[in-house]
Amino acid sequence: MKSRIYAVVAFVLSWTTNVFSTYAQATPDPGIPGSLPVTKMDYDLGNLAFTTSTAFPSSLEVRGNIHFPTGLPGGPYPVIINLHGRHSTCFETADPSNTALDWPCNPGFESITSFEGYDYFATFMASHGYIVISVSANGINAHDNSSSDYGMNARGELMQHHCDLWNTWNIVGDTLGVTGFGSMFVGKLDMQNIGTMGHSRGGEGVVKHALLNYAQGSPYHITCLITLAPVDFGREILNGIPMMNIAPYCDGDVSDLQGVYYYDDTRYNDTSDHTARYQVLMLGANHNFYNTVWTPGYILQAEAMIGTIFTGLPIIFAVLQVPLINGLLLRGNRQPIPHMPALFTVTIWVAKRLLHLFCRLMT
Amino acid sequence: MKHTLFFFFFQFFLVPAYRAQTTVSSVKHVGNTVELTVTSDKAFYVGNNIHVLHIGKTVFKHSRQSKKSLVFLIPEKDFSLLAEGETMWMSYGDRFNAETLSDHYIQQLAKQNPNALWHLGLFSKDLLKE
Numbered sequence: 001m002k003s004r005i006y007a008v009v010a011f012v013l014s015w016t017t018n019v020f021s022t023y024a025q026a027t028p029d030p031g032i033p034g035s036l037p038v039t040k041m042d043y044d045l046g047n048l049a050f051t052t053s054t055a056f057p058s059s060l061e062v063r064g065n066i067h068f069p070t071g072l073p074g075g076p077y078p079v080i081i082n083l084h085g086r087h088s089t090c091f092e093t094a095d096p097s098n099t100a101l102d103w104p105c106n107p108g109f110e111s112i113t114s115f116e117g118y119d120y121f122a123t124f125m126a127s128h129g130y131i132v133i134s135v136s137a138n139g140i141n142a143h144d145n146s147s148s149d150y151g152m153n154a155r156g157e158l159m160q161h162h163c164d165l166w167n168t169w170n171i172v173g174d175t176l177g178v179t180g181f182g183s184m185f186v187g188k189l190d191m192q193n194i195g196t197m198g199h200s201r202g203g204e205g206v207v208k209h210a211l212l213n214y215a216q217g218s219p220y221h222i223t224c225l226i227t228l229a230p231v232d233f234g235r236e237i238l239n240g241i242p243m244m245n246i247a248p249y250c251d252g253d254v255s256d257l258q259g260v261y262y263y264d265d266t267r268y269n270d271t272s273d274h275t276a277r278y279q280v281l282m283l284g285a286n287h288n289f290y291n292t293v294w295t296p297g298y299i300l301q302a303e304a305m306i307g308t309i310f311t312g313l314p315i316i317f318a319v320l321q322v323p324l325i326n327g328l329l330l331r332g333n334r335q336p337i338p339h340m341p342a343l344f345t346v347t348i349w350v351a352k353r354l355l356h357l358f359c360r361l362m363t
Numbered sequence: 364m365k366h367t368l369f370f371f372f373f374q375f376f377l378v379p380a381y382r383a384q385t386t387v388s389s390v391k392h393v394g395n396t397v398e399l400t401v402t403s404d405k406a407f408y409v410g411n412n413i414h415v416l417h418i419g420k421t422v423f424k425h426s427r428q429s430k431k432s433l434v435f436l437i438p439e440k441d442f443s444l445l446a447e448g449e450t451m452w453m454s455y456g457d458r459f460n461a462e463t464l465s466d467h468y469i470q471q472l473a474k475q476n477p478n479a480l481w482h483l484g485l486f487s488k489d490l491l492k493e
Contacts, residue, residue: 200411
């Protein structure tokens with residue numbers, strides 16, 4: 001009898017191993033950098049270079065960076081555009097810990113480069129053959145809370161303005177010589193294959209941008225969209241574009257995870273809309289650390305270690321339930337242990353407390 | 364080892380938690396808007412959520428922020444409708460249901476959430492300085 005059981009177990013194990021190994025071979029690990037070397041360049045047309053058509057109380061900077069495969073062989077490349085969220089906009093040069101929410105920055109202060117906080121992601125994607133643009137939006141952050149829509153239309157307009165600029169540089173090059181790019185990007189960007197990612201207020205910003213682009217007759221094709229820990233103050237409805245919302249479990253800023261509305265509000269509102277939608281709850285992730293400029297470097301290692309421990313423990317607790325139940329509940333005369341339900345409850349409670357304690361340590 | 368662990372954790376009980384003083388420092392007319400300024404001795408967090416001012420069951424969500432002050436922009440006609448003696452409080456984010464909260468409960472919440480909720484006293488139109 002035992003040998004039969006062993007044979008069945010061996011068969012099941014080998015079958016599942018084969019299935020998983022075949023699947024692993026068919027799907028490349030998305031966490032491995034691509035083979036292409038990457039170059040980064042910046043552009044800055046000025047702190048007050050763009051004025052929105054909507055009544056936003058300040059002119060805005062036109063500044064950003066671009067990551068692309070070095071030498072730009074072939075092309076055109078699919079494009080990714082990132083938009084950061086809200087953070088202090090300036091820091092004092094003499095005392096970088098002294099920050100401010102002004103735009104433009106006052107004398108003695110410099111701009112905080114929040115748009116560079118996704119360079120790690122941009123480098124990674126460029127190594128896989130994408131052109132990745134990151135847009136600065138400090139001018140909006142400094143004034144958005146007093147505007148009726150919290151600057152969301154301005155974010156959409158700013159994104160579209162960058163698209164217009166890149167479209168020009170893609171067709172005729174930088175003929176005005178404002179960037180130093182010359183003709184190097186001519187024919188290299190596929191403006192009909194754009195993915196956008198917005199973090200936090202930038203999340204609602206990229207949704208607004210997609211809606212604005214649609215309202216303008218879709219001069220660019222937004223292929224897909226990611227909202228990362230987004231706000232959804234305006235309960236915007238976006239149909240027809242594949243999207244993913246990422247909700248960090250330990251979000252201490254947008255702590256109600258309101259971005260889930262992007263998924264919920266559009267799931268059934270249009271029966272003809274069959275585009276893919278994803279909702280991801282990211283265990284152990286907080287709000288800010290997706291942006292490395294917002295990540296306090298001196299405690300990063302400790303945070304990472306604590307994160308591993310505190311998010312790992314609940315999983316260990318959960319896994320332990322199986323041997324606990326099998327071993328304790330049915331041991332001896334195979335009668336249930338009277339206090340087992342209580343023990344189970346306590347372990348789950350401890351696991352949850354550990355996870356919440358970890359979340360409180362993060363912002 | 365036991366003693367080390369005991370003293371390590373005991374120290375957290377010895378250090379009193381610092382509580383910032385947060386008050387309504389001015390209420391004044393600017394054009395057809397009433398600007399209500401909330402000031403603290405600790406800088407307000409600059410983040411992605413919004414600071415919300417609650418006066419009774421009415422909420423105000425538009426503001427200007429500087430380091431240690433938030434200036435809420437209240438339309439004059441909304442200000443004139445506010446009732447005397449209502450609880451004023453401020454929250455970071457809009458996740459608290461003002462309709463269900465008593466003054467006592469708001470004070471309790473403010474103690475439990477010193478970085479997310481602030482009890483600002485009772486509202487009076489006498490606060491308004493022309």
